[in-house]
Amino acid sequence: MLNPIPERQWDTRRAEKRRRQALGASIATGKVIPTGDIVAFLEAVTAPGDRVVLEGNNQKQADFLSRALADADPTRLHDLHMIIPSVSRVEHLDLFERGIARKLDFAYAGAQSVRISQFLADGLLEIGAIHTYIELYSRLYVDLTPHIVLTAGYKADRDGNLYTGPSTEDSPALVEAAAFRDGIVIAQVNEIVDDPADLPRVDIPGSWIDYVVQSDKPFFCEPLFTRDPRLIKPVHILMAMMAIRGIYERHDVQSLNHGIGFNTAAIELILPTYGEQLGLKGKICKYWTLNPHPTLIPAIESGWVESVHSFGSELGMEDYVAARPDVFFTGADGSMRSNRALCQLAGQYAVDLFIGSTLQIDGDGHSSTVTRGRLSGFGGAPNMGHNPGGRRHATPAWLDLIESDDPLARGRKLVVQMVETFQAGGKPTFVESMDAVQVAKDSGMPLAPVMI
Amino acid sequence: MLNPIPERQWDTRRAEKRRRQALGASIATGKVIPTGDIVAFLEAVTAPGDRVVLEGNNQKQADFLSRALADADPTRLHDLHMIIPSVSRVEHLDLFERGIARKLDFAYAGAQSVRISQFLADGLLEIGAIHTYIELYSRLYVDLTPHIVLTAGYKADRDGNLYTGPSTEDSPALVEAAAFRDGIVIAQVNEIVDDPADLPRVDIPGSWIDYVVQSDKPFFCEPLFTRDPRLIKPVHILMAMMAIRGIYERHDVQSLNHGIGFNTAAIELILPTYGEQLGLKGKICKYWTLNPHPTLIPAIESGWVESVHSFGSELGMEDYVAARPDVFFTGADGSMRSNRALCQLAGQYAVDLFIGSTLQIDGDGHSSTVTRGRLSGFGGAPNMGHNPGGRRHATPAWLDLIESDDPLARGRKLVVQMVETFQAGGKPTFVESMDAVQVAKDSGMPLAPVMI
Numbered sequence: 001m002l003n004p005i006p007e008r009q010w011d012t013r014r015a016e017k018r019r020r021q022a023l024g025a026s027i028a029t030g031k032v033i034p035t036g037d038i039v040a041f042l043e044a045v046t047a048p049g050d051r052v053v054l055e056g057n058n059q060k061q062a063d064f065l066s067r068a069l070a071d072a073d074p075t076r077l078h079d080l081h082m083i084i085p086s087v088s089r090v091e092h093l094d095l096f097e098r099g100i101a102r103k104l105d106f107a108y109a110g111a112q113s114v115r116i117s118q119f120l121a122d123g124l125l126e127i128g129a130i131h132t133y134i135e136l137y138s139r140l141y142v143d144l145t146p147h148i149v150l151t152a153g154y155k156a157d158r159d160g161n162l163y164t165g166p167s168t169e170d171s172p173a174l175v176e177a178a179a180f181r182d183g184i185v186i187a188q189v190n191e192i193v194d195d196p197a198d199l200p201r202v203d204i205p206g207s208w209i210d211y212v213v214q215s216d217k218p219f220f221c222e223p224l225f226t227r228d229p230r231l232i233k234p235v236h237i238l239m240a241m242m243a244i245r246g247i248y249e250r251h252d253v254q255s256l257n258h259g260i261g262f263n264t265a266a267i268e269l270i271l272p273t274y275g276e277q278l279g280l281k282g283k284i285c286k287y288w289t290l291n292p293h294p295t296l297i298p299a300i301e302s303g304w305v306e307s308v309h310s311f312g313s314e315l316g317m318e319d320y321v322a323a324r325p326d327v328f329f330t331g332a333d334g335s336m337r338s339n340r341a342l343c344q345l346a347g348q349y350a351v352d353l354f355i356g357s358t359l360q361i362d363g364d365g366h367s368s369t370v371t372r373g374r375l376s377g378f379g380g381a382p383n384m385g386h387n388p389g390g391r392r393h394a395t396p397a398w399l400d401l402i403e404s405d406d407p408l409a410r411g412r413k414l415v416v417q418m419v420e421t422f423q424a425g426g427k428p429t430f431v432e433s434m435d436a437v438q439v440a441k442d443s444g445m446p447l448a449p450v451m452i
Numbered sequence: 453m454l455n456p457i458p459e460r461q462w463d464t465r466r467a468e469k470r471r472r473q474a475l476g477a478s479i480a481t482g483k484v485i486p487t488g489d490i491v492a493f494l495e496a497v498t499a500p501g502d503r504v505v506l507e508g509n510n511q512k513q514a515d516f517l518s519r520a521l522a523d524a525d526p527t528r529l530h531d532l533h534m535i536i537p538s539v540s541r542v543e544h545l546d547l548f549e550r551g552i553a554r555k556l557d558f559a560y561a562g563a564q565s566v567r568i569s570q571f572l573a574d575g576l577l578e579i580g581a582i583h584t585y586i587e588l589y590s591r592l593y594v595d596l597t598p599h600i601v602l603t604a605g606y607k608a609d610r611d612g613n614l615y616t617g618p619s620t621e622d623s624p625a626l627v628e629a630a631a632f633r634d635g636i637v638i639a640q641v642n643e644i645v646d647d648p649a650d651l652p653r654v655d656i657p658g659s660w661i662d663y664v665v666q667s668d669k670p671f672f673c674e675p676l677f678t679r680d681p682r683l684i685k686p687v688h689i690l691m692a693m694m695a696i697r698g699i700y701e702r703h704d705v706q707s708l709n710h711g712i713g714f715n716t717a718a719i720e721l722i723l724p725t726y727g728e729q730l731g732l733k734g735k736i737c738k739y740w741t742l743n744p745h746p747t748l749i750p751a752i753e754s755g756w757v758e759s760v761h762s763f764g765s766e767l768g769m770e771d772y773v774a775a776r777p778d779v780f781f782t783g784a785d786g787s788m789r790s791n792r793a794l795c796q797l798a799g800q801y802a803v804d805l806f807i808g809s810t811l812q813i814d815g816d817g818h819s820s821t822v823t824r825g826r827l828s829g830f831g832g833a834p835n836m837g838h839n840p841g842g843r844r845h846a847t848p849a850w851l852d853l854i855e856s857d858d859p860l861a862r863g864r865k866l867v868v869q870m871v872e873t874f875q876a877g878g879k880p881t882f883v884e885s886m887d888a889v890q891v892a893k894d895s896g897m898p899l900a901p902v903m904i
Contacts, residue, residue, distance in 0.1 A: 008755070010776045129845035138802035139845070141761040141781070141794055142707050142739045161657070173794070180781040180789040181759075205613070205654035207784055255594050287594045303460070307633075309593040324462045329593070329632040332659055337632040342593055342625070345797070348842065350590035366860055382842045389838035390800065392830050393581035393591070394898040407889045408818055408900055437859045446846040448860055 013182035020045040020184065021210070031160045031206075032192060033213040038068040041211075043076045045184055050147040052101075053083045053140065053174050056092060057133075057340060058108075058379070059222050059291075059312040060167040062152035064188045064215030066091045069150070074099040081105070083144060085133055085170055086379070087112045088222070096125045105144060107131045108379040116375045120443060130375070130449065132383040134344040137170065140177035149178040149185045152219040153203065156189040157196040160209030166313035166321065166336035167221060168203050173341040179208035188215040200333035223315035225260055225293045229269065232262050239418055240266035241274055243355065248284045251414060252396045255287035257347040257384050259356040263418040265295040267355075272302040289347045289384075292317040292328065292336070300327055309346055310338040311380070340380075347384035352397035353414040354385045358451060359423070360434045367417055368436035370449045375439070378451065385452040387413045415452060465634035472497040472636065473662070483612045483658075484644060485665040490520040493663075495528045497636055502599040504553075505535045505592065505626050508544060509585075509792065510560075510831070511674050511743075511764040512619040514604035516640045516667035518543045521602070526551040533557070535596060537585055537622055538831070539564045540674070548577045557596060559583045560831040568827045572895060582827070582901065584835040586796040589622065592629035601630040601637045604671040605655065608641040609648040612661030618765035618773065618788035619673060620655050625793040631660035640667040652785035675767035677712055677745045681721065684714050691870055692718035693726055695807065700736045703866060704848045707739035709799040709836050711808040715870040717747040719807075724754040741799045744769040744780065744788070752779055761798055762790040763832070792832075799836035804849035805866040806837045810903060811875070812886045819869055820888040822901045827891070830903065837904040839865045867904060 009015070023044040027033065033041045042065075046052065054069070055062040069077075070091040080101040084092055087109040095101040096119055105128035109116050119125040131139070140146060151174060154165035164171050178185050185208060192214050193199060244267060247253065258264040271285060285299070286306040292314045299305055308328050313321075313336060321328045321336045329337050347354065358367040370376060391398075391413070398411035419429045440448040461467070475496040479489045494517075498504065506521070507514040521529075522543040532553040536544055539561040547553040548571055557580035561568050571577040583591070592598060603626055606617035616623050630637050637660060644666050645651060696719060699705065710716040723737060737751070738758040744766045751757055760780050765773075765788060773780045773788045783789050799806065810819040822828060843850075843865070850863035871881045892900040 010778050012778055014777050131845045132801075132842055134797060135801040135843060135845055137794075138798045138800070141798045142741065142759070142802040145759060176789075176791065176794065180783055182777060182782075201659040202657035205657050207653040289594065307594070307597060325466050325634060326462050326464055330634075331632055337628075339628065341794075341797070342589075342628065345586060345793070346590045346593045348590070349584075349587040350594040364860075378844050382844055384842070386841035388840060388842070390584055390835035390840070391587060392834055392901075393583045393587055399898055407892065408816075408902060410899060440859065446851055447862060449844075450860060 017182045017184060020047070028211060030158060031209070031211050032158055033211050035214050035216060038065070038213050039071050042069055043072050046077055046080070046148055048077060049079050049081065051081045051083060051144060053146040053149040053178070054092070055151045055171060055174055056088055057085045057169050057312065058224055060152055060169045061089055061220040062150045062188055063089060063220045065150040065186065070094040070098065070100065072100055081128070083136065083140070083146060085136055086110065087116065093119060102126060103128055105129055105131070105136065106377055107133045107136045108377040109375060113374040113376040117373055117443065120375070130377045132378045133170065133340060133380050134383050137173040137341055140174065145181045146178045146183045149174050149183060151175055151185065151187045153187055153189045155191045155193055155199055156187055156209070156212040157193050157199055157206070159196065160187070160206035160212055161196060161199055161202045162187055162189070162204040162209055163199045163201060164203040166318055166338060168338045169312045170340040172204060172339065175204055175208055185209050186211045186213065188213050188219060190215060190218040200335060201331045203337065221313070221315050225291050225314050226316060227262065227265055227295065229265070229295065232266050232269070235420065236262045236266040237270065239263050240270050243267055243416070243418065244270070244275055245278065247414065247416060249278060249280055251352070251400045253284050253352045253414065254395065254397065255351040256285060256353040256355065257289045257351050258293070259381065261357045263357055264355055265293065268293060268295040268299055271299040271304050275304070289343050289351055292321050300324060309343050310336065311340040311343040312338045344380055344383055347380070348388055349391055352395055353416065355416040355418065356381060356385060358417050358419060359429065360431050361417065361419065361429055362431055362434050366434065366450045367452050368434045368450050370436040370439050372435050372439060375443060378449065381451050385415050387415065417452065469634045469636060480663060482610060483661070483663050484610055485663050487666050487668060490517070490665050491523050494521055495524050498529055498600055500529060501531050501533065503533045503535060503596060505598040505601040505630070506544070507603045507623060507626055508540055509537045509621050509764065510676055512604055512621045513541055513672040514602045514640055515541060515672045517602040517638065522546040522550065522552065524552055533580070535588065535592070535598060537588055538562065539568065545571060554578060555580055557581055557583065557588065558829055559585045559588045560829040561827060565826040565828040569825055569895065572827070582829045584830045585622065585792060585832050586835050589625040589793055592626065597633050598630045598635045601626050601635060603627055603637065603639045605639055605641050607643045607645055607651055608639055608661070608664040609645050609651055609658070611648065612639070612658035612664055613648060613651055613654045614639055614641070614656040614661055615651045615653060616655040618770055618790060620790045621764045622792040624656060624791065627656055627660055637661050638663045638665065640665050640671060642667060642670045652787060653783045655789065673765070673767050677743050677766050678768060679714065679717055679747065681747065684718050684721070687872065688714045688718040689722065691715050692722050695719055695868070695870065696722070696727055697730065699866065699868060701730060701732055703804070703852045705736050705804045705866065706847065706849065707803040708737060708805040708807065709741045709803050710745070711833065713809045715809055716807055717745070720745060720747040720751055723751040723756050727756070741795050741803055744773050752776060761795050762788065763792040763795040764790045796832055796835055799832070800840055801843055804847055805868065807868040807870065808833060808837060810869050810871060811881065812883050813869065813871065813881055814883055814886050818886065818902045819904050820886045820902050822888040822891050824887050824891060827895060830901070833903050837867050839867065869904065
């Protein structure tokens with residue numbers, strides 16, 4: 001008699017999730033983890049080698065959870081594979097120094113970029129890949145499906161219904177990847193409410209969130225786009241005038257993305273004066289994909305702006321945004337809803353122009369903000385700053401860039417870099433070879449970190 | 453004395469939404485619209501000239517709502533600007549024939565593509581643009597923000613919490629655009645439950661949905677990917693063997709998207725036999741972005757497949773998917789969660805290979821499925837079938853396509869078209885000039901509808 005072929009088990013992920021949840025059951029009350037027990041809880045439900053998504057993005061940080069994870073016992077939690085959109089806090093790298101984590105996939109590193117380079121050289125850290133934000137989210141649905149997702153919001157009820165407030169950011173894209181593949185989702189919130197009716201709205205349904213924990217203090221949020229307008233110099237104004245007259249007006253730019261920087265802030269600020277003199281109000285710059293920049297206020301107040309869709313929030317702009325629902329995306333409760341994944345898509349596919357600044361440009365027009373000794377990553381710029389071959393709809397600005405009679409010729413997204421020939425200290429912007437090429441060699445990266 | 457400058461009102465959209473909701477208040481009970489009153493309700497809350505998003509995608513159709521809208525009184529509702537991802541039902545075009553709608557933005561038209569061309573010639577219809585799916589979603593957040601969104605799900609409670617079932621599709625991307633910009637969201641469902649606990653899970657939170665209505669019959673869903681394997685011919689098997697041996701094995705293809713068609717179905721079917729003989733199991737074809745194709749079952753059962761993330765569902769595959777949670781994305785309730793926007797992103801940015809079929813290829817490698825007299829649109833192929841310039845992470849397959857020593861050289865996504873030299877009736881696949889060029893001229897399209 002033949003031995004029967006053993007049945008394969010097809011719910012190993014689900015069974016493993018249940019096993020871990022049983023380990024955490026004595027600590028949590030239903031979905032609520034007591035604040036003081038978070039380290040023990042993370043140790044209970046996480047296993048060595050797990051892929052752990054930690055929300056750290058341009059603004060919002062799941063910092064209570066990252067601090068807790070960094071406090072875990074390395075003999076219990078080790079060799080984690082961290083997936084962190086923006087590595088921006090000290091404890092993000094403490095995880096590697098303490099041996100809790102081993103491998104890192106990320107998109108951007110700000111203040112921590114020097115330390116990443118050092119850790120890499122010291123063998124404390126192994127890099128999976130450096131992505132744009134949207135590539136990193138994409139991989140969560142393909143070959144980097146997470147075991148654990150650590151996210152952050154303003155409020156939750158005891159069923160896990162989550163109100164992210166204006167900083168929805170990339171939470172939905174991160175959470176969905178675990179919620180629908182038997183991963184465990186833990187959300188830190190500033191406040192847990194007893195009555196679901198006390199939630200202003202639901203940004204992520206409770207059935208996607210396994211646990212909530214009230215953080216010891218409100219999550220950290222970086223005011224990234226607030227700049228002192230007094231630091232805008234005459235050269236920035238001149239460059240802004242050139243951009244409006246030479247590019248925006250000439251190519252009929254209706255929809256656009258502005259990055260961070262004094263050059264683009266100057267464009268925003270002089271629309272109601274210089275732009276108005278040129279008779280361009282209502283003709284250009286109507287639809288925006290950008291965070292609520294304070295320097296956009298004059299253009300909004302004077303009626304230039306039809307709509308603004310945002311990646312994330314801007315600290316201090318909450319009340320202004322809530323008072324201008326005709327312009328910003330807001331919920332029935334009145335507060336903003338941002339969405340980094342959708343805004344990156346809009347910035348890639350639905351706008352006429354991307355404009356930014358850079359540090360080095362070579363003879364072929366390649367540009368990079370990477371300089372030696374820093375692994376700062378890509379963020380969103382290469383996604384929004386390329387001409388997507390998959391675009392099929394036309395706009396006047398896009399068609400205006402066709403330069404041939406070929407019936408198969410396609411338009412182009414306007415991708416603009418605003419630079420001065422020399423930077424502070426007489427450092428040239430136009431170079432023979434970008435530092436990025438050497439950085440790639442030094443770090444063993446498979447290709448040079450070119451932004452655009 | 454100077455006259456005070458009149459204060460601008462900044463919540464005109466919200467006020468207009470409230471005004472319309474007041475008009476519908478006598479018909480609906482809270483959020484619930486009685487099935488028989490749907491036409492009157494749509495007439496009450498919609499206004500001439502509105503931008504109306506109607507969910508019609510590859511599979512799921514908000515057909516009760518589209519039939520109701522087509523039954524509206526054209527003297528009350530006219531000149532609507534319809535935004536329909538996939539124009540696939542008779543009533544989608546009846547809207548134009550009856551004068552209820554005037555302008556159309558879409559991504560794909562199947563059976564209705566001939567009629568679109570006729571209506572365009574007859575002046576009954578004006579086309580905004582033809583998009584890929586993901587471009588169309590993107591524009592909902594920029595210059596095509598909707599006044600009304602009509603969507604479909606399996607179940608809802610009386611607070612509007614929506615269970616989409618396995619066919620989540622593009623509902624979240626469509627609904628979010630209206631829910632957070634004071635548009636009105638109406639969901640048709642097969643069943644309204646009294647107790648929220650009777651919802652298997654929540655796919656879209658109730659605070660995003662303004663109204664629910666129980667449809668007269670379950671929403672239509674097209675079984676698009678179910679093909680009779682007996683129709684797979686020896687030439688398909690031969691082509692599948694060539695693809696596996698010459699492309700998948702050679703370039704180490706780990707993650708991939710398969711479209712519809714007998715060629716790719718043949719690849720799926722022979723992985724457990726031919727692929728296994730080559731010793732490729734566990735080495736290639738591990739991570740998939742595609743709908744639950746029945747022809748993938750042998751590869752799944754024999755352990756080839758690590759994960760499948762899906763755009764939408766496939767009728768008849770629900771129970772199989774629910775029984776294989778290690779492979780498919782499923783919710784805590786056990787049923788699949790699909791997401792067209794995220795899967796398109798994954799197919800664009802996170803896979804090694806896109807493979808499909810086409811009807812015409814020219815000398816430059818351009819291809820198109822457009823033939824004369826049909827405006828079939830783009831769907832998702834141009835998005836997934838291009839090499840995105842914004843990609844920054846590397847995989848072995850991607851790096852394998854670098855052919856130069858330039859330190860700035862980039863890898864490529866593998867984009868493959870499987871065709872026979874001659875089609876049925878001796879029609880050549882390789883042509884001097886694609887029909888698409890003439891179609892563009894005849895229809896006044898700004899550029900020829902090239903797929904890839």
